[in-house]
Amino acid sequence: MAQNLIKSGCDVTVWNRTKSKCDPLINLGANYQSSPKEVAANCDVTFAMVADPESAIDVACGKNGVASGMGPGKGYVDISTVDGATSKLINEHIKATGALFLEAPVSGSKKPAEDAQLIFLKAVAPLLDIMGKSRFYFGEVGNGAAMKLLVNMIRGSMMASFSEGILLSKKVGLDPNGLIEVLSQSAISAPMYSHKGPLMVKSLYPTEAPLKHQQKDIRLALALAESVSQSTPVAAAANELFKVAKSYGLGDADSSAVIEALKAKSFSRLDSA
Numbered sequence: 001m002a003q004n005l006i007k008s009g010c011d012v013t014v015w016n017r018t019k020s021k022c023d024p025l026i027n028l029g030a031n032y033q034s035s036p037k038e039v040a041a042n043c044d045v046t047f048a049m050v051a052d053p054e055s056a057i058d059v060a061c062g063k064n065g066v067a068s069g070m071g072p073g074k075g076y077v078d079i080s081t082v083d084g085a086t087s088k089l090i091n092e093h094i095k096a097t098g099a100l101f102l103e104a105p106v107s108g109s110k111k112p113a114e115d116a117q118l119i120f121l122k123a124v125a126p127l128l129d130i131m132g133k134s135r136f137y138f139g140e141v142g143n144g145a146a147m148k149l150l151v152n153m154i155r156g157s158m159m160a161s162f163s164e165g166i167l168l169s170k171k172v173g174l175d176p177n178g179l180i181e182v183l184s185q186s187a188i189s190a191p192m193y194s195h196k197g198p199l200m201v202k203s204l205y206p207t208e209a210p211l212k213h214q215q216k217d218i219r220l221a222l223a224l225a226e227s228v229s230q231s232t233p234v235a236a237a238a239n240e241l242f243k244v245a246k247s248y249g250l251g252d253a254d255s256s257a258v259i260e261a262l263k264a265k266s267f268s269r270l271d272s273a
């Protein structure tokens with residue numbers, strides 16, 4: 001995303017908690033600042049895309065955070081996937097500085113990001129048009145976050161069901177790649193199946209969207225559902241699979257590694273006590 005801003009001629013300044021991850025962008029001409037505060041102080045619009053609600057609040061409102069560098073005429077855009085309450089809290093801190101806030105979570109992973117084909121779930125800034133193919137506006141702060149959580153709740157349930165289908169096809173002697181092909185031509189076709197399926201069949205999970213964040217998103221979506229007394233048993237079941245996969249140490253693998261939670265694990269014989 002930052003790469004596309006640089007390529008479009010924007011004057012880009014970067015910071016990351018682990019500085020070395022900034023190096024490829026600095027090599028492309030980005031400036032570097034030593035904290036979110038310094039980035040915000042030196043830029044008209046500051047974007048953030050961090051792991052979870054805790055880090056989004058820390059980067060925005062914490063020591064040397066974005067809010068400390070904000071002021072009238074500046075803007076802050078948080079692209080992280082968080083809950084609505086987090087967006088609203090950050091909004092209050094940013095607005096108190098006289099700056100503007102925009103929550104703009106995205107749908108789409110690494111390839112759409114590289115190809116500037118992301119979907120922004122709420123945005124007005126033309127800068128986002130450099131990085132994405134479409135943008136939706138859902139009104140007050142918190143609605144964009146909620147929409148993103150709904151999308152990723154459905155995404156997680158789809159991935160869990162897809163995983164069951166792949167493993168069941170193998171168990172009944174069918175070619176799972178044949179299943180993927182049938183799905184691609186069916187009424188339930190989804191790009192995710194064709195993109196992730198062939199790798200899942202080979203037990204390969206190169207990370208585009210870490211499994212730990214997919215589980216975080218479902219967890220936040222379940223909390224949202226509970227807050228309005230909406231039953232979501234399918235998402236709850238999918239969440240349990242993602243938690244199992246995390247317990248297997250797959251949190252940093254791609255979210256498609258959830259299939260590993262469904263594979264029978266051979267445990268060494270437990271010695272009788």
Ligand SMILES: NC(=O)C1=CN([C@@H]2O[C@H](COP(=O)(O)OP(=O)(O)OC[C@H]3O[C@@H](n4cnc5c(N)ncnc54)[C@H](OP(=O)(O)O)[C@@H]3O)[C@@H](O)[C@H]2O)C=CC1
Nearest residue numbers: 017018049050051052055080081106108109110208209213
């Ligand atoms: N990957 C994807 O396809 C998509 C991701 N998202 C969302 O975007 C966000 C980032 O995802 P992704 O880039 O994949 O995740 P990664 O885990 O790869 O990166 C997380 C980022 O957050 C930073 N971070 C984590 N904790 C802190 C902290 N306490 N203080 C400061 N920075 C912190 C990390 O810094 P460091 O490098 O130092 O660890 C890193 O820059 C998440 O909210 C995710 O749900 C949304 C759509 C698609």
Ligand SMILES: O=CCCC(=O)O
Nearest residue numbers: 106107108109152209
């Ligand atoms: O939230 C990230 C999941 C990846 C995607 O949106 O395709």
